[in-house]
Amino acid sequence: MVLTGWIIYNGFLQSDKFLDLAKMIQQAASAKGHQAYIYKNNELLSYLSTEKLKIVKFFEQKRPDYVVFTDKDIYLAKQLELLGIRVFNSSETIEISDDKIKTYQLLASENITIPKTIIAPKAYSNNGRIDQNYIQKIINTMDFPFVLKEAFGSFGEQVYLIHDEIELLHLMEKLQGKPYVFQEFIKSSYGVDLRLQVVGNEVVAAMKRTSDHDFRANVTSGGKMKKYVPTKVEKEVAIKAAEALGADFAGVDLLFGQNGEPIVCEVNSNAHIRNLLEGTGINVADYMIDYIMEEIHKPSAY
Numbered sequence: 001m002v003l004t005g006w007i008i009y010n011g012f013l014q015s016d017k018f019l020d021l022a023k024m025i026q027q028a029a030s031a032k033g034h035q036a037y038i039y040k041n042n043e044l045l046s047y048l049s050t051e052k053l054k055i056v057k058f059f060e061q062k063r064p065d066y067v068v069f070t071d072k073d074i075y076l077a078k079q080l081e082l083l084g085i086r087v088f089n090s091s092e093t094i095e096i097s098d099d100k101i102k103t104y105q106l107l108a109s110e111n112i113t114i115p116k117t118i119i120a121p122k123a124y125s126n127n128g129r130i131d132q133n134y135i136q137k138i139i140n141t142m143d144f145p146f147v148l149k150e151a152f153g154s155f156g157e158q159v160y161l162i163h164d165e166i167e168l169l170h171l172m173e174k175l176q177g178k179p180y181v182f183q184e185f186i187k188s189s190y191g192v193d194l195r196l197q198v199v200g201n202e203v204v205a206a207m208k209r210t211s212d213h214d215f216r217a218n219v220t221s222g223g224k225m226k227k228y229v230p231t232k233v234e235k236e237v238a239i240k241a242a243e244a245l246g247a248d249f250a251g252v253d254l255l256f257g258q259n260g261e262p263i264v265c266e267v268n269s270n271a272h273i274r275n276l277l278e279g280t281g282i283n284v285a286d287y288m289i290d291y292i293m294e295e296i297h298k299p300s301a302y
Contacts, residue, residue, distance in 0.1 A: 003296065004035045006064040010071040011040025018070065021272050025068050028285035032293065037061060041071050046079035053082055066292055070270050072098050088248045088292055089269045096245050097269035101151045101179055103245065110244045112237065113263050115255070116184035118142070125177025130169065138182055139165060148172075151179035154268075156218030161185065185215070186263060189255035193217045193265060196230055196238035197276055197284050199249045200291045203235045205282040207275070225279040237262045245269065248295070249288055 007029075009022045022038045029036035045056040067087045069077045077091035089097075096102045107114050118141060121134070148171055150158035162168050191211040196203050208228040209217035217223040230238070238252040241264045251271025255263040273284040 002033060002035060003029075003065045003293070004062060005029050005037070005066050005068060005292070006061075007036060007038045007068045008041055008044070008071055008073075008076070009038070010073065011042040017272055017274065020274055021070050021270075024273060024277075024283070024285045025070070025288060028283065028289045029068075031286075032289050034289070037064075041073045041076050044076060046076055053079070055079060055083065066296055068288070068292070069094065072270065074098075086296065088288075088295075089250070090246060090248075093246045093248075093250075094269050097247070097250070097267055099151050099179075100149060100153075100266065101181060103267055104181065106244050107241060107264055107267075110240065112241055112244060113257070113261065115147070115186055115263060115265070116142070118182040120172075120180050120182065122179070123176055130172055130176075135165070135169065135172070138168070142182055142184060146185045147183040148175075149181050149183055150175065151181070156216040159216060161215050186255045186257065188258045189263070190215050191217055191223075192256065194228060194230065194234065194254040194256075194262070195225075195271075195276070196234065196252045196254060197249070197271065197273065198238050198242040198247070198252055199284065199287040200294075201239055201243070202287075203230060203238055204287045205273075205276045205280050205284055206230045206234075207279045225275060227280040231262075234262045237264060241267050248291065249284075 007022045007025045009018045026036045026038050043058045047054050047056050064085060067080055067085055069087050069089065072094055074091045074095045077087050077094060080087050081091055096106060101119055104114055104117050118138060145161050145163045148160045148162050160171055191214060193209055195207050195209060197205045206228045207225045209223045209225050211217045211223040234254060238254065241252050242250040245267055247269055251268040253265040255265045257263050277283050
């Protein structure tokens with residue numbers, strides 16, 4: 001049987017890297033004999049009524065056997081799931097991964113090592129009040145410098161290193177109404193981290209990222225990358241983190257603790273894999289398609 005797959009990305013984003021990811025997956029699927037098509041999320045409209053739930057398409061194409069969802073449009077992903085289509089990753093996984101607060105809560109509940117974290121209480125924008133006792137409690141709990149990280153953000157953006165109370169107050173005033181966390185700064189991992197790509201229950205590629213000028217090591221922020229051979233413990237932590245979010249595949253970012261122990265920084269359900277290919281020579285898309293084929297042919301697949 002020839003499988004049909006849709007690869008969906010966001011049609012409103014201008015960067016070529018999102019289409020590039022979709023093309024890498026399409027090429028890997030086509031190499032396995034699949035009929036693989038790339039669609040923008042705005043080419044698929046979710047229609048709801050009392051009598052019907054469907055997808056309104058801007059094209060003539062039969063229902064897919066699976067969808068690889070490289071976007072964060074969780075409502076569209078959920079609509080596809082409600083229609084009985086297997087979506088990789090699931091809408092729930094994408095939603096959790098996109099929200100760093102939900103991610104850290106799940107990781108902590110599974111006893112996975114993360115930086116010490118405090119969730120900022122929900123506030124409403126422009127209320128003009130930041131309780132001084134609340135600020136003092138944060139300062140007494142976290143040693144400067146510490147990290148303030150917005151719940152939503154990608155490529156190392158919306159992450160700030162706070163050095164003193166003045167910086168803290170200024171940023172908190174600026175971010176009123178947005179969800180964020182205060183997080184322990186792992187000094188032993190300044191400008192260096194690991195990206196381990198998990199597919200199923202296996203780490204299929206890994207790279208070490210370093211920066212000479214920034215506490216963040218993201219390649220998008222100017223960091224350098226090189227192939228890395230992870231330890232058994234690093235692999236186990238990355239796989240456990242991906243499993244905690246129910247991810248079929250994920251890019252797990254690890255920091256180095258004071259004694260070299262792995263600390264989970266983030267779990268990315270829609271990790272871009274071009275850098276991994278360039279840095280390691282490993283095309284993660286091939287592993288993704290192999291995994292999808294295994295899942296589709298399982299008796300429990302829907």
